[in-house]
Amino acid sequence: MIQLRGITKRFGDYPALHGIDLDVAPGEFIALLGPSGSGKTTLLRIIAGLEFQDGGSVLLGGEDVSSLPVARRHVGFVFQHYALFRHMTVADNVAFGLSVRRGKDRLPKVARLARAEELLRLVQLEGLGSRYPGQLSGGQRQRVALARALAIEPRLLLLDEPFGALDAKVRKDLRRWLRDLHKQMGLTSIFVTHDQEEALELADRVVVMNQGRIEQIGAPDAVYMNPETPFVSHFVGETNRLPTTSGEIHFRPHEITLAPDGAEALLVDNVFRKGAVWRAEGLLAGSGQFVELDLPSSGEAPRLGETIRFNPHRARMFTADGAQTQGESR
Amino acid sequence: MLPGFGLSFGFTLAWLTLIVLIPLATIFLKAAGLGWSEFLAVGFSPRAMAAYRLSFGTAAMAGLVNAVFGLLVAWVLVRYDFPGKQVVSALVDLPFALPTAVAGIALTALYTPEGWIGQFLEPLGIKVAFTWIGISIALVFIGLPFVVRSVEPVLADLGREVEEAAATLGATRWQTFRHVIFPAIGPALLTGFALAFARGVGEYGSVIFISGNMPGRTEIAPLLIVTQLEQYAYAGATAIAVVMMLASFAVLLLINLIQAASRRRMGA
Amino acid sequence: MSGRSPTTEGPLARALLIAAALGFLGFFLLLPLLTVFSEALRQGAGPFLDALHTADALAAIRLTLLIAAISVPLNVAFGIAASWAITKFQFPGKALLITLIDLPFSVSPVVSGLIFVLLFGANGLFGAWLAEHDLKIIFAVPGIVLATVFITFPFVARELIPLMLEQGKDDEEAAISLGANGWQTFWHVTLPNTAGACSMVCCCATRAPWASLARSRSSRAICGARPTRCRSISRFSTTSTISSAPSRSPLSLRCSRW
Numbered sequence: 001m002i003q004l005r006g007i008t009k010r011f012g013d014y015p016a017l018h019g020i021d022l023d024v025a026p027g028e029f030i031a032l033l034g035p036s037g038s039g040k041t042t043l044l045r046i047i048a049g050l051e052f053q054d055g056g057s058v059l060l061g062g063e064d065v066s067s068l069p070v071a072r073r074h075v076g077f078v079f080q081h082y083a084l085f086r087h088m089t090v091a092d093n094v095a096f097g098l099s100v101r102r103g104k105d106r107l108p109k110v111a112r113l114a115r116a117e118e119l120l121r122l123v124q125l126e127g128l129g130s131r132y133p134g135q136l137s138g139g140q141r142q143r144v145a146l147a148r149a150l151a152i153e154p155r156l157l158l159l160d161e162p163f164g165a166l167d168a169k170v171r172k173d174l175r176r177w178l179r180d181l182h183k184q185m186g187l188t189s190i191f192v193t194h195d196q197e198e199a200l201e202l203a204d205r206v207v208v209m210n211q212g213r214i215e216q217i218g219a220p221d222a223v224y225m226n227p228e229t230p231f232v233s234h235f236v237g238e239t240n241r242l243p244t245t246s247g248e249i250h251f252r253p254h255e256i257t258l259a260p261d262g263a264e265a266l267l268v269d270n271v272f273r274k275g276a277v278w279r280a281e282g283l284l285a286g287s288g289q290f291v292e293l294d295l296p297s298s299g300e301a302p303r304l305g306e307t308i309r310f311n312p313h314r315a316r317m318f319t320a321d322g323a324q325t326q327g328e329s330r
Numbered sequence: 331m332l333p334g335f336g337l338s339f340g341f342t343l344a345w346l347t348l349i350v351l352i353p354l355a356t357i358f359l360k361a362a363g364l365g366w367s368e369f370l371a372v373g374f375s376p377r378a379m380a381a382y383r384l385s386f387g388t389a390a391m392a393g394l395v396n397a398v399f400g401l402l403v404a405w406v407l408v409r410y411d412f413p414g415k416q417v418v419s420a421l422v423d424l425p426f427a428l429p430t431a432v433a434g435i436a437l438t439a440l441y442t443p444e445g446w447i448g449q450f451l452e453p454l455g456i457k458v459a460f461t462w463i464g465i466s467i468a469l470v471f472i473g474l475p476f477v478v479r480s481v482e483p484v485l486a487d488l489g490r491e492v493e494e495a496a497a498t499l500g501a502t503r504w505q506t507f508r509h510v511i512f513p514a515i516g517p518a519l520l521t522g523f524a525l526a527f528a529r530g531v532g533e534y535g536s537v538i539f540i541s542g543n544m545p546g547r548t549e550i551a552p553l554l555i556v557t558q559l560e561q562y563a564y565a566g567a568t569a570i571a572v573v574m575m576l577a578s579f580a581v582l583l584l585i586n587l588i589q590a591a592s593r594r595r596m597g598a
Numbered sequence: 599m600s601g602r603s604p605t606t607e608g609p610l611a612r613a614l615l616i617a618a619a620l621g622f623l624g625f626f627l628l629l630p631l632l633t634v635f636s637e638a639l640r641q642g643a644g645p646f647l648d649a650l651h652t653a654d655a656l657a658a659i660r661l662t663l664l665i666a667a668i669s670v671p672l673n674v675a676f677g678i679a680a681s682w683a684i685t686k687f688q689f690p691g692k693a694l695l696i697t698l699i700d701l702p703f704s705v706s707p708v709v710s711g712l713i714f715v716l717l718f719g720a721n722g723l724f725g726a727w728l729a730e731h732d733l734k735i736i737f738a739v740p741g742i743v744l745a746t747v748f749i750t751f752p753f754v755a756r757e758l759i760p761l762m763l764e765q766g767k768d769d770e771e772a773a774i775s776l777g778a779n780g781w782q783t784f785w786h787v788t789l790p791n792t793a794g795a796c797s798m799v800c801c802c803a804t805r806a807p808w809a810s811l812a813r814s815r816s817s818r819a820i821c822g823a824r825p826t827r828c829r830s831i832s833r834f835s836t837t838s839t840i841s842s843a844p845s846r847s848p849l850s851l852r853c854s855r856w
Contacts, residue, residue: 097499497604532706
């Protein structure tokens with residue numbers, strides 16, 4: 001169990017985190033989602049002890065570890081670029097955390113290598129222990145990094161943009177694999193990502209961050225369906241915005257009803273297939289606002305230059321100060 | 331596949347042959363004129379053997395000292411901030427810039443029994459000037475920049491992430507240095523050592539003042555060559571030169587092979 | 599609430615390391631430097647400055663610049679070709695080639711001086727031919743240029759190889775794929791990428807002949823107070839072996855007769 005209490009951090013004059021509070025239950029899989037510069041990586045590094053907060057405290061399992069150095073926190077950390085030791089074999093990389101132990105915790109070499117082999121089996125890299133990291137593919141390196149972090153039997157696993165440097169196909173496979181691994185091991189885990197799809201697919205709960213603050217914490221479905229702030233609405237999933245006198249109306253491309261007498265009219269200037277739907281893009285008559293709509297692909301594709309009349313059916317209204325005034329359709 | 335291999339490789343080989351290989355070959359040619367038995371007699375005479383032992387021994391000693399302290403200096407220059415860092419960094423290049431003979435005279439002046447340092451060592455019974463210790467000190471002076479300038483860029487390029495990774499796995503700072511940082515900069519340190527060593531073996535100007543030049547005891551190999559020349563024994567001079575060059579070449583080749591192997595292994 | 603970053607040492611360890619490094623440098627570099635100045639200025643600054651302003655010294659400076667102007671471009675061209683071949687391609691015997699390039703580093707200046715005398719001296723390999731055509735290499739500018747090129751030969755390649763290795767060949771391959779030919783790629787991609795190192799290398803390569811020439815000249819100026827040692831100083835290093843006037847250097851005089 002992790003408890004963050006009022007974490008603040010400044011880099012020189014730049015405030016990176018303004019008082020972050022967060023509770024993570026044992027076994028939970030948490031995504032820290034946000035654009036670059038939102039403070040998500042800084043927060044992750046503070047939990048690990050790679051960075052130290054200016055104010056507030058970090059509690060792991062009820063114990064205040066705020067001043068405990070990283071080496072004594074027993075936290076597994078997977079780095080964005082893996083940070084494997086290039087001069088060591090894969091097995092030595094995985095066993096590193098065991099081989100630097102001193103005193104009674106120190107295992108004999110045979111036991112360390114057996115443990116490494118066991119972990120390599122877990123990450124499906126059996127038999128590659130004698131290779132060097134330079135001889136592996138990106139996805140394999142990522143799994144070595146994970147096995148290395150797991151070797152110290154951490155009480156918490158932290159992953160910084162774990163799939164950031166991989167290509168789309170490998171990324172998708174690894175994502176599913178990581179989710180299964182988490183289910184299997186039940187280890188409390190936090191990962192940082194800027195990819196909302198990744199966050200929504202993997203996490204039990206998503207923490208959306210922006211400019212050093214938490215915007216919303218919730219289950220993926222809740223964050224997607226009921227964004228609490230304009231930022232979340234815009235950052236998580238696709239959103240159309242209609243300015244009004246008192247603020248903004250947000251609705252997703254599929255949250256519309258086609259109606260011949262609809263209040264809005266879209267002049268189509270681009271159409272393409274987006275998976276199972278037609279995506280029509282264009283400007284609204286009157287306001288000239290750019291809008292994207294999803295139309296059932298069972299029907300015919302909208303034609304360029306056509307006007308589509310519709311009503312948003314699940315719109316959210318945000319006032320100028322960001323407060324949400326109205327939940328459902330207008 | 332990039333173009334230009336034929337041109338660049340051909341030009342490299344041609345220029346190398348013209349500037350290095352042909353001139354060096356003349357040494358071998360001249361030495362070959364001696365005949366085998368005479369070559370052995372001159373090139374491996376007791377006096378020559380003592381000179382090789384001294385030259386290679388002191389160069390290795392100085393190389394080791396420089397490997398340790400050069401690494402320390404590079405570390406301090408890359409990792410820490412302190413007032414006067416720029417000056418210190420410039421000071422490291424001093425042995426490159428200072429004429430070697432000037433360095434030799436200065437070091438001798440320092441370490442003779444009347445010198446600034448020698449006067450404190452004399453009562454302790456430690457003799458530096460005109461002994462192998464003095465020669466080693468001169469070679470430390472000459473070789474330091476090679477080590478510092480080899481290690482510095484590699485150390486600066488070393489990602490902080492691997493050190494952080496080691497820390498998250500529970501390694502102490504010393505364990506991180508020993509198991510993660512040191513192996514990563516090892517090849518560069520080896521290069522620096524090799525360059526300092528090779529330079530030390532052939533060094534002349536800065537050494538002959540402080541060495542005392544006693545045949546069989548503090549006579550370095552390059553000086554032996556000069557001595558041979560002064561006795562008009564040109565072939566003998568080339569015999570000693572050949573032995574020295576082959577030894578240096580073997581050391582350099584060995585180190586380059588080690589480097590190539592470690593590069594291949596790390597898949598870079 | 600402030601802890602220490604895991605990638606640095608505690609203040610005490612840091613202070614100790616800095617102190618050790620500075621102590622070493624002070625002992626091995628600074629102290630000799632101070633001795634040089636104290637020796638040079640023992641008789642006051644006057645004689646020292648006079649020595650620097652002699653026609654000899656000025657001629658030496660002019661000669662150094664001339665030699666640098668000839669030898670540096672030669673070595674830069676070689677260094678770029680060599681590092682291009684070594685870093686962008688795979689071929690057998692690479693370690694051997696690198697070792698051969700390094701070789702002049704390890705050849706004693708005494709030996710390299712000897713080599714050029716063996717080649718171009720009066721009784722050298724090309725000595726007779728040179729005399730016949732009234733060409734002078736030893737004790738003339740061509741000889742000094744040759745010696746300088748030999749000594750500074752590895753500098754450029756040694757600096758460029760690690761740099762080019764690190765940069766890889768992505769940029770070059772991108773340029774080729776965009777339709778650039780080999781020379782265009784070299785001029786517009788490789789050269790700008792390595793320009794920083796190239797200019798640094800030029801400094802190094804210029805410094806080397808300067809230092810070796812300065813060896814014979816400025817040491818004479820500096821050791822003005824020790825006349826007995828001056829004679830021997832002028833014959834150190836390759837350059838001085840074959841460049842200093844015969845009357846000043848017994849060694850080169852003998853070599854030239856040989």
